[in-house]
Amino acid sequence: MTGTALLETLRGGVVVSCQAYPGEPMRDPDTMARVAMAARDGGAAGIRAQGLEDIARIRASVDLPLIGLVKKGSSGVVITPTLATALDVAYAGADVVAIDATGRPRPDGSTPADIIKAVHEETGQLVMADVSTRDEGLAARDAGADIVGTTLSGYTPSSPKTEGPDLDLVEQLARDLDVPVVAEGRIHRPEQVTEALSRGAHSVVVGTAITHPTTLTGWFVAAARPGR
């Protein structure tokens, strides 16, 4: 599929992020592949996945556009932090490589522009720039990003954490950029999907609210035992 065709497939759709965190019971590539298959059966337009093995298993099981990343560490640049990891994500089977494009220093000294160029030239795959502010989104676009996502809003020192998704950022980016803007982060209810699309999002990524049963259970338990 060409990059243009892939973006058309995602347009107006829900991408389901299938991720489990270190030490969790569902942290297993086969389990994540099954979660991705279930999301596909529910009508997902695409899948977002973390980890080279998860990406490879999902690639073999689900014929949908696949956004891949690797997470390293727990502070600073965590999402696909180096040029080498970005290429690994593409070679593992991702159609789109998601990278942190916040402009913070990376462990290998690379910049988002370096990574975007290398992914394009060496693999022909697309790059999704995960940003936290409008300025980062503009810089990512200038660096050649194919997609800009609001993924990191609320998770960097320069972006306060809004209670729900940062739909103001979605709207600003959609207005100011000429590349697809993906709404991602804290989208927990279907009406937030509708609102993100109406404010200009090209597509919407939903993770926790579909694929993280520990968090979901916690929401219901908290409702059953308020104040505890």
Ligand SMILES: CC(=O)N[C@H](C=O)[C@@H](O)[C@H](O)[C@H](O)COP(=O)(O)O
């Ligand atoms: C900030 C960060 O590291 N976000 C990660 C990006 O891949 C994932 O942990 C999120 O689950 C994903 O962005 C989807 O968001 P939500 O789970 O809120 O629907």
